[in-house]
Amino acid sequence: MQDxxxxxxxxxxxxxxxxxxxxxxxxxxxxxxxxxxxLVLIPKRHIPTFFDIKDEDEAALGRLQQAAARVxxxxxxxxxxxxxxxxxxxxxxxxVFHLHxxxxxxxxxQWPPG
Numbered sequence: 001m002q003d004x005x006x007x008x009x010x011x012x013x014x015x016x017x018x019x020x021x022x023x024x025x026x027x028x029x030x031x032x033x034x035x036x037x038x039l040v041l042i043p044k045r046h047i048p049t050f051f052d053i054k055d056e057d058e059a060a061l062g063r064l065q066q067a068a069a070r071v072x073x074x075x076x077x078x079x080x081x082x083x084x085x086x087x088x089x090x091x092x093x094x095x096v097f098h099l100h101x102x103x104x105x106x107x108x109x110q111w112p113p114g
Contacts, residue, residue, distance in 0.1 A: 006098035010044045020074075024060040025067045027103070036106030037075055037082070041068055047099040050088045068103055077105040085113070 008014040010026050019039060020027035030038040043060040047053055053061065072082045082105035087094040 004046055004096070004098050006040075006042045006096055006100060007046050010042060020067050020071045022063065022067070024063040027067055027071050030102065034102075035083075035104040035109075037077065037104065039071060039103040041071070041101040041103060042098060048097040049094065049099060050086070053099070064101065068101060072103060072105065075105065081105070083109050083113075 005014065009016045009028060016028035018026060018028045020041075023044075025041060025043055027039050027041045030040050041064055043057065043064055045057065045060060047057060068084055072078065082103055085102045085104065086100065
């Protein structure tokens with residue numbers, strides 16, 4: 001997708017503080033952190049929302065889950081935990097229409113989130 005900011009980050013057209021990358025996924029620091037640790041994890045292939053996932057995306061989305069756990073462990077979040085959030089569509093607050101997760105940690109969180 002030509003105008004997608006996350007596609008541009010994945011292709012290195014736009015710089016980001018990348019903390020993890022493999023053939024399928026990338027994790028980078030959020031530019032507006034909501035917690036001491038706030039990363040964005042994306043599949044490199046453009047998938048606008050959960051409703052656009054195809055069968056061939058299964059491997060990439062599995063890698064996305066694994067990357068979240070690996071990055072969280074690397075950042076010392078294994079003991080206390082972290083929150084993994086994904087917003088789908090406007091009412092949920094999705095601003096960038098490229099499927100992504102926010103990995104938040106480093107402080108206690110409340111439930112419900114809001």
